Amino acid sequence: MLDAGSQAEAYNFAYLDEQTKRMIRRAILKGIAVPGYQVPFASREMPMPYGWGTGGVQVTAACLVPEDRLKVIDQGADDTTNAVSIRRFFQRTAGVAVTEATSEATVIQTRHRIPEVPLTAGQILVYQVPIPEPLRFLEPRETETRKMHELEEYGLMHVKLYEDIARHGQIATSYAYPVKVEGRYVMDPSPIPKFDNPKLAGNPAIQLFGAGREQRIYALPPWTKAVSLDFDDHPFETSKAPHDCDLCGAKDSYLDEVITDDAGGRMYVCSDTDFCAGRRARGMKGRLWAPEPEGVA
Amino acid sequence: MIAASDALLGGFTEAPLQSARAFREILEALARPGTIRRVAGAQPPAPLSTAAGVALLVLTDPTTRLHLAGRADCAGVRDWVAFHIGAPLAAAEDADFAVGTWDALHPVSRFRIGQPDYPDRSATLIVECDRLSPHGPALTGPGIETATWLNLPETAAFRANRALFPLGFDTLFTAGDQIAGLPRSTRVEAI
Numbered sequence: 485m486l487d488a489g490s491q492a493e494a495y496n497f498a499y500l501d502e503q504t505k506r507m508i509r510r511a512i513l514k515g516i517a518v519p520g521y522q523v524p525f526a527s528r529e530m531p532m533p534y535g536w537g538t539g540g541v542q543v544t545a546a547c548l549v550p551e552d553r554l555k556v557i558d559q560g561a562d563d564t565t566n567a568v569s570i571r572r573f574f575q576r577t578a579g580v581a582v583t584e585a586t587s588e589a590t591v592i593q594t595r596h597r598i599p600e601v602p603l604t605a606g607q608i609l610v611y612q613v614p615i616p617e618p619l620r621f622l623e624p625r626e627t628e629t630r631k632m633h634e635l636e637e638y639g640l641m642h643v644k645l646y647e648d649i650a651r652h653g654q655i656a657t658s659y660a661y662p663v664k665v666e667g668r669y670v671m672d673p674s675p676i677p678k679f680d681n682p683k684l685a686g687n688p689a690i691q692l693f694g695a696g697r698e699q700r701i702y703a704l705p706p707w708t709k710a711v712s713l714d715f716d717d718h719p720f721e722t723s724k725a726p727h728d729c730d731l732c733g734a735k736d737s738y739l740d741e742v743i744t745d746d747a748g749g750r751m752y753v754c755s756d757t758d759f760c761a762g763r764r765a766r767g768m769k770g771r772l773w774a775p776e777p778e779g780v781a
Numbered sequence: 782m783i784a785a786s787d788a789l790l791g792g793f794t795e796a797p798l799q800s801a802r803a804f805r806e807i808l809e810a811l812a813r814p815g816t817i818r819r820v821a822g823a824q825p826p827a828p829l830s831t832a833a834g835v836a837l838l839v840l841t842d843p844t845t846r847l848h849l850a851g852r853a854d855c856a857g858v859r860d861w862v863a864f865h866i867g868a869p870l871a872a873a874e875d876a877d878f879a880v881g882t883w884d885a886l887h888p889v890s891r892f893r894i895g896q897p898d899y900p901d902r903s904a905t906l907i908v909e910c911d912r913l914s915p916h917g918p919a920l921t922g923p924g925i926e927t928a929t930w931l932n933l934p935e936t937a938a939f940r941a942n943r944a945l946f947p948l949g950f951d952t953l954f955t956a957g958d959q960i961a962g963l964p965r966s967t968r969v970e971a972i
Contacts, residue, residue: 497797506842509804513840514901516812517951517964519923523901547808549801605813634898666923666966668947688926690812705812705924705964 498545499577504528508546508701512692515703520665520710521633522616522700530696537570537595538696540612544593547608547692548574553581555589560597560738560755567595584758596659598680600737600759603689605706611674613695616702618662618672638670641713649718658723663710670713671702678712679722679738685710727752732763733770788860791824793838803835807953811962815920815929817913819958826857832955833880833907834861840905841878843867848876851885853909880907883934890941894948903950903965908934910956922967930972931961939969 496502504526511525530538548554554574558567562584570593571582583589586601593610603609615621619629622640632638641662648656661678663685665671673684674693684691684704691704704710714720725739730751737759739752751772754760764773793799799822806818825834841847847868849858862868873879873891886892886906895903910932917932918939931954933939942949942965949965963969 497801502796502800503842505800505804506840507844509808510840510845511901512808513811513905513951514903516808516924517966518900518947519966521900521947524899547805549805550798630898690808703812705966707926708923 495577497550497578498548498574499530500528500542500545504542505546508542511701512543512546512703515692515701516690516705518669519704519708520663520669520671520702522695522702524699525701527696527699531573532569534697535614536566537593537612539694539698539701540593540595540610540696541570541573541694542696543692543694543701544570544574544591544610545578547591547610548578548580550579552578552590553583553588555583555586555592555758556594557592557597557599557756557758558595559740560599560759561757563757585762586756586758596675596677597738597755598676598683600754600756601762602683603687605688607689609687609689609691611676611691611693613672613674613693613698613700615660616672616693616695616698616700618660618670633669636668638664638713641670642715645713645715645718649715655714655718655720661720662713664713665704666709667711671704671710673710677724677738678720679724681710681712681720682722725752728770729754729760729763730770730772732760732768732773734760734763734768787826788857788864791826791834791861792865793822796838800839803839807836807839807960807962810953810960811924811951811964813924813929814922814963814967815915815925815931815961817915817931817959817961820960821958826855826861828852828855828909829858829861829880830909830955831958832960833909835958836907836953836955836960837862837866837868837878837880841866841868843869845877846871846875848873848879848881850879850881853881853885876904878905878907880909882909889938889950892950894942894945894950897948900947900949903948906950906952908952908954910934910954913954913956913959913961919970919972920963920967921970924964925967931963933963933969936969936971939963939967943968 511523556567556571558564586599595612660675712720803820820835823834892904952963
């Protein structure tokens with residue numbers, strides 16, 4: 485059994501071998517050079533199943549330095565199985581420090597959220613991506629979607645959004661909402677809620693996207709334009725549950741709905757656990773917040 | 782004349798850590814065009830600079846074709862590349878990476894710019910400079926909040942390269958232990 489914080493000597497730094505890291509690093513740099521374009525890479529088998537963040541883990545492994553402070557979140561939470569496992573994986577194989585505080589982290593690996601606290605220059609946000617191709621559910625053939633990106637033929641995506649409006653009266657896509665990057669490539673921002681889409685654009689941090697099973701890496705350099713697709717008469721709108729956080733009282737954070745009994749009781753809490761805990765530590769209270777009773781173990 | 786044994790020296794002594802730290806600097810340099818970063822860990826033979834040597838050690842290997850341009854194409858560098866990197870040497874038209882001074886790399890229009898369906902299959906140029914300074918043509922585009930400035934060797938070639946976007950080559954500038962990046966996405970304007 486290993487002590488947390490000390491690097492396991494049986495592994496190369498950050499698990500991957502150097503040849504693999506060079507290949508991934510070249511793909512990351514080409515992704516930075518062509519924002520929003522999906523660069524193919526030779527994804528490796530990782531000691532976790534596809535769908536658990538193997539793409540993000542490989543990108544993180546290629547970027548980590550020993551001085552980094554790593555944060556891993558899953559749907560905004562630091563304490564779920566996926567986040568805990570990946571954090572411990574890099575503690576063991578890279579010996580890096582870890583944190584749950586967004587502002588203290590230098591590298592943040594995320595599944596399906598962008599932290600509420602604004603990111604800063606010097607930070608890297610690594611997304612775990614299940615399906616990197618925004619056109620995949622409209623056109624299953626890779627040869628065709630590649631051609632569509634080449635020709636900037638994105639009419640099909642607008643038809644899909646239009647059909648949303650025709651059927652539901654509004655654009656019903658609520659997550660993985662497509663963005664156009666620097667007026668060129670349409671990009672899937674991974675299944676983040678569209679609430680987070682405005683944070684993609686003009687972000688001072690480097691944003692890297694890794695899809696392990698689909699073998700693609702793409703990137704948004706800092707301060708890159710990323711416009712959510714919409715129509716003049718149906719402009720893009722963010723959405724969230726129309727409530728305040730029941731623990732910290734935040735009015736402007738993205739909320740999870742939690743069923744609390746079998747009689748219709750429910751509560752809404754911040755999906756970003758670090759943001760919520762930070763607000764409570766500063767004395768802000770929501771509708772259902774009750775501190776731990778004294779004397780209870 | 783460089784003794785054959787010298788080719789064995791000057792590589793990374795702790796490759797995983799040194800290449801990780803160097804890559805982060807190169808990533809920041811390319812993601813924020815116009816910023817100048819420092820790298821360390823390699824002592825390549827003349828005429829290569831430390832930064833060019835580090836960039837080669839971090840990014841090239843037996844799977845990437847390398848073009849040595851001008852004075853960089855000498856026995857000392859060839860031996861060093863053969864021992865530490867193992868990259869096959871190639872003509873400019875076929876290269877994934879090329880290293881040399883701006884004059885030696887000219888005409889840069891001969892380098893690979895990628896294919897319309899695979900724009901990533903393009904060359905990365907490592908341009909050796911006398912010095913790097915944040916004074917020169919104005920840079921705007923992805924990675925830049927308002928504008929930055931960098932002493933580019935010329936502007937016309939980079940404007941022509943930007944006009945090819947999303948095709949085009951990408952550039953790293955090196956001088957001593959300093960490195961700066963200019964991806965194809967950057968707009969360059971002489972001021």
